[in-house]
Amino acid sequence: MSDKLEKSIILQKNPWLSDVKIVAESESTQLDAKLDGQENCLYLTEQQKATYGRFGRQYFAAESGGIYMSLLIKPEMIAGKMPEYTLLTAAAVVSAIEKLTSKKPLIKWVNDLYLADKKFVGILAEANFSATTTPQVVIGVGINFSISDFPEELANKATSLFVDEAPTLTRSELIAEIWAEFQRLSNGAFFDIYKSHSFILGKEVSFFQNETLFSGQALDLTEAGELVVELANGERKILSSGEISLKKWT
Numbered sequence: 164m165s166d167k168l169e170k171s172i173i174l175q176k177n178p179w180l181s182d183v184k185i186v187a188e189s190e191s192t193q194l195d196a197k198l199d200g201q202e203n204c205l206y207l208t209e210q211q212k213a214t215y216g217r218f219g220r221q222y223f224a225a226e227s228g229g230i231y232m233s234l235l236i237k238p239e240m241i242a243g244k245m246p247e248y249t250l251l252t253a254a255a256v257v258s259a260i261e262k263l264t265s266k267k268p269l270i271k272w273v274n275d276l277y278l279a280d281k282k283f284v285g286i287l288a289e290a291n292f293s294a295t296t297t298p299q300v301v302i303g304v305g306i307n308f309s310i311s312d313f314p315e316e317l318a319n320k321a322t323s324l325f326v327d328e329a330p331t332l333t334r335s336e337l338i339a340e341i342w343a344e345f346q347r348l349s350n351g352a353f354f355d356i357y358k359s360h361s362f363i364l365g366k367e368v369s370f371f372q373n374e375t376l377f378s379g380q381a382l383d384l385t386e387a388g389e390l391v392v393e394l395a396n397g398e399r400k401i402l403s404s405g406e407i408s409l410k411k412w413t
Protein backbone atom coordinates (compact mmCIF):
# COMPACT_ATOMS: atom_id res chain seq x y z
CA MET A 164 0.00 0.00 0.00
CA SER A 165 1.41 3.38 -0.94
CA ASP A 166 1.22 5.62 2.10
CA LYS A 167 2.10 9.10 0.94
CA LEU A 168 1.72 11.82 3.56
CA GLU A 169 -1.44 13.80 2.75
CA LYS A 170 -1.57 17.39 3.92
CA SER A 171 -5.32 17.71 3.17
CA ILE A 172 -6.28 14.82 5.49
CA ILE A 173 -4.35 16.38 8.37
CA LEU A 174 -5.66 19.91 7.83
CA GLN A 175 -9.25 18.80 7.37
CA LYS A 176 -9.34 17.31 10.87
CA ASN A 177 -7.30 20.16 12.37
CA PRO A 178 -8.61 23.54 11.24
CA TRP A 179 -6.63 25.06 14.14
CA LEU A 180 -3.32 24.27 12.37
CA SER A 181 -2.03 27.21 10.32
CA ASP A 182 -0.32 24.88 7.83
CA VAL A 183 1.23 21.45 7.32
CA LYS A 184 4.65 21.56 5.62
CA ILE A 185 5.87 18.25 4.22
CA VAL A 186 9.37 17.73 2.81
CA ALA A 187 10.91 14.61 1.29
CA GLU A 188 14.05 14.88 3.41
CA SER A 189 15.13 16.87 6.45
CA GLU A 190 17.95 16.99 8.97
CA SER A 191 15.39 17.30 11.75
CA THR A 192 11.83 18.60 11.77
CA GLN A 193 12.70 20.24 15.12
CA LEU A 194 15.20 22.43 13.25
CA ASP A 195 12.77 23.02 10.36
CA ALA A 196 10.20 24.32 12.84
CA LYS A 197 12.69 26.53 14.65
CA LEU A 198 14.07 28.01 11.41
CA ASP A 199 10.67 28.67 9.86
CA GLY A 200 8.97 29.77 13.06
CA GLN A 201 5.33 29.65 11.92
CA GLU A 202 2.87 29.43 14.78
CA ASN A 203 0.60 26.35 14.86
CA CYS A 204 2.37 24.87 11.85
CA LEU A 205 3.12 21.15 11.64
CA TYR A 206 6.43 20.15 10.01
CA LEU A 207 6.70 16.66 8.54
CA THR A 208 9.33 14.73 6.65
CA GLU A 209 9.56 11.35 4.94
CA GLN A 210 13.23 10.88 5.80
CA GLN A 211 15.08 12.42 8.69
CA LYS A 212 18.86 12.46 8.63
CA ALA A 213 19.91 13.88 12.03
CA THR A 214 17.12 12.93 14.42
CA TYR A 215 17.72 13.75 18.07
CA GLY A 216 15.93 13.04 21.34
CA ARG A 217 16.13 14.17 24.93
CA PHE A 218 19.48 15.42 26.18
CA GLY A 219 20.57 15.66 22.51
CA ARG A 220 20.77 11.87 22.19
CA GLN A 221 20.80 10.24 18.77
CA TYR A 222 17.45 8.78 17.73
CA PHE A 223 16.89 6.22 15.00
CA ALA A 224 14.76 7.27 12.00
CA ALA A 225 14.01 4.66 9.33
CA GLU A 226 14.10 5.33 5.58
CA SER A 227 10.42 4.46 5.34
CA GLY A 228 7.59 3.43 7.63
CA GLY A 229 8.18 6.07 10.29
CA ILE A 230 6.38 9.28 11.28
CA TYR A 231 8.64 12.25 12.05
CA MET A 232 6.93 15.51 12.88
CA SER A 233 7.21 18.70 14.92
CA LEU A 234 4.58 21.23 15.91
CA LEU A 235 5.46 24.84 16.69
CA ILE A 236 3.27 26.68 19.19
CA LYS A 237 3.60 30.10 20.80
CA PRO A 238 1.83 29.82 24.15
CA GLU A 239 1.38 32.98 26.22
CA MET A 240 3.12 31.44 29.20
CA ILE A 241 5.82 28.81 29.11
CA ALA A 242 7.47 28.90 32.53
CA GLY A 243 6.73 25.67 34.35
CA LYS A 244 4.55 24.36 31.53
CA MET A 245 7.11 22.34 29.58
CA PRO A 246 6.46 18.94 31.18
CA GLU A 247 2.78 19.49 30.52
CA TYR A 248 3.35 19.57 26.75
CA THR A 249 5.17 16.25 26.91
CA LEU A 250 2.33 14.73 28.97
CA LEU A 251 -0.34 16.23 26.69
CA THR A 252 1.38 14.92 23.56
CA ALA A 253 1.89 11.43 25.01
CA ALA A 254 -1.79 11.28 26.01
CA ALA A 255 -2.83 12.52 22.55
CA VAL A 256 -0.80 9.80 20.79
CA VAL A 257 -2.17 7.07 23.09
CA SER A 258 -5.72 8.29 22.67
CA ALA A 259 -5.46 8.55 18.87
CA ILE A 260 -4.03 5.02 18.61
CA GLU A 261 -6.75 3.60 20.84
CA LYS A 262 -9.46 5.35 18.80
CA LEU A 263 -8.19 4.08 15.46
CA THR A 264 -6.71 0.65 16.26
CA SER A 265 -7.07 -2.20 18.73
CA LYS A 266 -3.54 -1.60 20.12
CA LYS A 267 -3.03 -0.74 23.79
CA PRO A 268 0.01 1.52 24.15
CA LEU A 269 1.45 2.32 27.58
CA ILE A 270 3.52 5.30 28.72
CA LYS A 271 6.97 5.17 30.28
CA TRP A 272 7.53 8.39 32.24
CA VAL A 273 8.08 10.79 30.86
CA ASN A 274 8.24 10.82 27.07
CA ASP A 275 8.16 7.26 25.72
CA LEU A 276 5.34 5.05 24.50
CA TYR A 277 5.64 1.28 24.67
CA LEU A 278 3.94 -1.74 23.14
CA ALA A 279 4.79 -5.25 24.34
CA ASP A 280 7.57 -3.92 26.62
CA LYS A 281 9.33 -2.13 23.76
CA LYS A 282 9.51 1.53 22.82
CA PHE A 283 7.80 2.68 19.63
CA VAL A 284 7.23 6.43 20.19
CA GLY A 285 9.55 9.16 21.49
CA ILE A 286 8.47 12.71 22.28
CA LEU A 287 10.67 15.80 22.66
CA ALA A 288 9.42 19.26 23.73
CA GLU A 289 11.89 22.14 23.43
CA ALA A 290 11.28 25.74 24.50
CA ASN A 291 12.89 28.94 23.29
CA PHE A 292 12.77 31.79 25.81
CA SER A 293 14.96 34.20 23.83
CA ALA A 294 14.42 37.78 25.01
CA THR A 295 14.06 39.11 21.47
CA THR A 296 11.38 36.78 20.13
CA THR A 297 7.96 35.56 21.28
CA PRO A 298 8.40 32.45 23.43
CA GLN A 299 7.83 29.27 21.47
CA VAL A 300 7.67 25.53 22.04
CA VAL A 301 8.54 22.91 19.44
CA ILE A 302 7.01 19.50 20.10
CA GLY A 303 8.61 16.61 18.19
CA VAL A 304 7.11 13.16 17.81
CA GLY A 305 8.83 10.14 16.28
CA ILE A 306 6.67 7.06 15.71
CA ASN A 307 7.82 3.66 14.51
CA PHE A 308 4.67 3.11 12.45
CA SER A 309 5.49 0.19 10.21
CA ILE A 310 9.20 -0.56 10.60
CA SER A 311 10.54 -4.09 10.75
CA ASP A 312 14.30 -3.51 10.52
CA PHE A 313 16.02 -1.82 13.43
CA PRO A 314 19.75 -1.35 14.01
CA GLU A 315 21.23 -4.13 16.12
CA GLU A 316 21.43 -2.05 19.31
CA LEU A 317 17.68 -1.40 19.15
CA ALA A 318 16.57 -4.85 18.05
CA ASN A 319 15.55 -5.89 21.57
CA LYS A 320 14.34 -2.49 22.76
CA ALA A 321 12.32 -1.05 19.87
CA THR A 322 9.09 -2.07 18.19
CA SER A 323 6.62 -0.63 15.74
CA LEU A 324 2.88 0.09 15.84
CA PHE A 325 2.44 -2.48 13.10
CA VAL A 326 4.87 -5.42 13.05
CA ASP A 327 4.53 -8.33 10.63
CA GLU A 328 1.11 -7.08 9.56
CA ALA A 329 -0.24 -4.58 7.07
CA PRO A 330 -1.21 -1.25 8.68
CA THR A 331 -4.97 -0.87 9.12
CA LEU A 332 -4.80 2.89 8.59
CA THR A 333 -2.58 5.41 6.85
CA ARG A 334 0.08 7.51 8.55
CA SER A 335 -1.85 10.67 7.62
CA GLU A 336 -5.01 9.40 9.32
CA LEU A 337 -3.05 8.71 12.51
CA ILE A 338 -1.25 12.07 12.37
CA ALA A 339 -4.58 13.88 11.87
CA GLU A 340 -6.13 12.10 14.87
CA ILE A 341 -3.09 12.77 17.10
CA TRP A 342 -3.24 16.55 16.65
CA ALA A 343 -7.03 16.58 16.94
CA GLU A 344 -6.64 14.77 20.27
CA PHE A 345 -3.84 17.16 21.26
CA GLN A 346 -6.24 20.06 20.77
CA ARG A 347 -9.19 18.29 22.44
CA LEU A 348 -7.23 17.22 25.55
CA SER A 349 -5.34 20.50 26.01
CA ASN A 350 -7.93 21.78 28.53
CA GLY A 351 -6.38 19.48 31.16
CA ALA A 352 -8.15 16.24 30.24
CA PHE A 353 -4.80 14.76 29.18
CA PHE A 354 -3.65 14.18 32.75
CA ASP A 355 -6.01 11.31 33.60
CA ILE A 356 -5.24 9.57 30.30
CA TYR A 357 -1.51 9.96 30.89
CA LYS A 358 -1.71 8.64 34.44
CA SER A 359 -3.97 5.70 33.67
CA HIS A 360 -1.58 4.53 30.92
CA SER A 361 1.63 4.99 32.95
CA PHE A 362 3.16 1.57 33.48
CA ILE A 363 5.88 2.92 35.78
CA LEU A 364 3.51 3.66 38.67
CA GLY A 365 3.78 0.99 41.38
CA LYS A 366 7.07 -0.33 39.97
CA GLU A 367 10.57 -0.36 41.48
CA VAL A 368 12.66 2.20 39.61
CA SER A 369 16.34 3.20 39.59
CA PHE A 370 17.79 6.57 38.68
CA PHE A 371 20.90 8.68 39.09
CA GLN A 372 20.72 11.97 40.97
CA ASN A 373 23.92 13.97 41.47
CA GLU A 374 25.87 10.90 40.34
CA THR A 375 24.34 8.70 43.07
CA LEU A 376 22.21 5.71 42.12
CA PHE A 377 18.86 5.54 43.93
CA SER A 378 16.13 2.89 43.87
CA GLY A 379 12.59 3.10 45.12
CA GLN A 380 8.93 2.62 44.32
CA ALA A 381 7.25 4.96 41.83
CA LEU A 382 4.19 6.10 43.77
CA ASP A 383 2.52 8.93 41.92
CA LEU A 384 2.69 11.60 39.28
CA THR A 385 2.19 15.29 40.10
CA GLU A 386 0.14 17.65 37.90
CA ALA A 387 3.47 19.23 36.88
CA GLY A 388 4.60 15.88 35.48
CA GLU A 389 7.03 14.99 38.27
CA LEU A 390 7.41 11.42 39.45
CA VAL A 391 7.06 10.75 43.20
CA VAL A 392 9.38 7.93 44.28
CA GLU A 393 9.58 6.41 47.77
CA LEU A 394 13.03 5.11 48.74
CA ALA A 395 13.54 2.06 51.00
CA ASN A 396 14.15 4.35 54.01
CA GLY A 397 10.76 6.00 53.50
CA GLU A 398 12.18 9.23 52.05
CA ARG A 399 10.20 10.60 49.11
CA LYS A 400 11.91 12.09 46.07
CA ILE A 401 10.12 14.26 43.54
CA LEU A 402 11.79 13.66 40.17
CA SER A 403 11.76 16.30 37.49
CA SER A 404 11.72 14.91 33.97
CA GLY A 405 14.18 17.54 32.77
CA GLU A 406 16.91 16.03 34.93
CA ILE A 407 16.21 12.34 35.41
CA SER A 408 16.30 9.31 33.11
CA LEU A 409 14.92 6.13 34.61
CA LYS A 410 17.55 3.40 34.40
CA LYS A 411 15.50 0.37 35.37
CA TRP A 412 11.93 -0.53 36.24
CA THR A 413 10.70 -3.90 37.43
Ligand SMILES: Nc1ncnc2c1ncn2[C@@H]1O[C@H](COP(=O)(O)OP(=O)(O)OP(=O)(O)O)[C@@H](O)[C@H]1O
Nearest residue numbers: 216217220222223224273274275282283321408409
Ligand atom coordinates in the same frame (compact mmCIF):
# COMPACT_ATOMS: atom_id res chain seq x y z
N1 LIG B 1 13.41 4.73 16.65
C1 LIG B 1 13.52 4.33 17.92
N2 LIG B 1 12.55 3.55 18.47
C2 LIG B 1 12.61 3.13 19.74
N3 LIG B 1 13.60 3.46 20.58
C3 LIG B 1 14.58 4.25 20.10
C4 LIG B 1 14.61 4.70 18.75
N4 LIG B 1 15.72 5.45 18.56
C5 LIG B 1 16.38 5.46 19.74
N5 LIG B 1 15.70 4.75 20.67
C6 LIG B 1 16.01 4.55 22.10
O1 LIG B 1 15.55 5.70 22.78
C7 LIG B 1 16.52 6.14 23.73
C8 LIG B 1 16.45 7.65 23.83
O2 LIG B 1 15.19 7.99 24.36
P1 LIG B 1 15.07 8.81 25.74
O3 LIG B 1 15.99 9.99 25.65
O4 LIG B 1 13.63 9.03 26.01
O5 LIG B 1 15.73 7.85 26.79
P2 LIG B 1 15.23 6.57 27.47
O6 LIG B 1 16.46 5.82 27.87
O7 LIG B 1 14.23 5.87 26.62
O8 LIG B 1 14.53 7.02 28.77
P3 LIG B 1 14.30 8.41 29.52
O9 LIG B 1 13.13 9.04 28.82
O10 LIG B 1 13.98 8.02 30.93
O11 LIG B 1 15.55 9.22 29.40
C9 LIG B 1 17.84 5.66 23.14
O12 LIG B 1 18.73 5.38 24.17
C10 LIG B 1 17.48 4.40 22.37
O13 LIG B 1 17.62 3.27 23.20
Ligand SMILES: O=C(O)CCCC[C@@H]1SC[C@@H]2NC(=O)N[C@@H]21
Nearest residue numbers: 191214215216217232285303305
Ligand atom coordinates in the same frame (compact mmCIF):
# COMPACT_ATOMS: atom_id res chain seq x y z
O1 LIG C 1 12.71 9.51 22.71
C1 LIG C 1 13.20 10.63 22.62
O2 LIG C 1 14.20 10.99 23.28
C2 LIG C 1 12.52 11.67 21.74
C3 LIG C 1 12.67 11.40 20.26
C4 LIG C 1 12.03 12.50 19.42
C5 LIG C 1 12.18 12.25 17.94
C6 LIG C 1 11.39 13.23 17.12
S1 LIG C 1 11.22 12.75 15.42
C7 LIG C 1 10.63 14.33 14.99
C8 LIG C 1 11.47 15.33 15.76
N1 LIG C 1 12.71 15.60 15.06
C9 LIG C 1 13.78 15.25 15.80
O3 LIG C 1 14.98 15.40 15.44
N2 LIG C 1 13.40 14.71 16.96
C10 LIG C 1 11.95 14.66 17.07
